[in-house]
Amino acid sequence: MRHRAFRTAVAEEFGEAHSGVLLRDYWLATLGSTPDDALARGVSPRDVWDALCSEFDVPESRRHGRGLSDPQEK
Template sequence: MRLSEFRQAIKDEFGDGYGRVLTSDLVLTRFGVTADQALAGGVPARDVWLALCVEADVPESRWYGVGLPVPKG
């Protein structure tokens, strides 16, 4: 997952405003820091996304494939 895909997934799942609040304020138990801090520290975007999904109680059916462009063909 690229950072742009992570940002799109946040927007798709939580909206712009709430998504920004979550990534900057919610401490992810798995990492002990916020999503923004984890990303800045080099944690892969996919790992941060999955940890955020767990913390925010996102249904597992929506964990994968979000933020990705629609496949061509």
């Protein structure tokens, strides 16, 4: 997952207005930081996305990102 696809998936799943706040301010204990800080440290966008999905109980059917192709199908 590339950074652009990650940001699109977050905006589509959590809403455009809420996604910026979520990425900047939400603490993910599994990553030990906010999503933006994790990305800045070099954590892959896929790992940050997976952590967000787990934290917010995003259904498996949408964990590849709403409107994005399922990476398991490639």
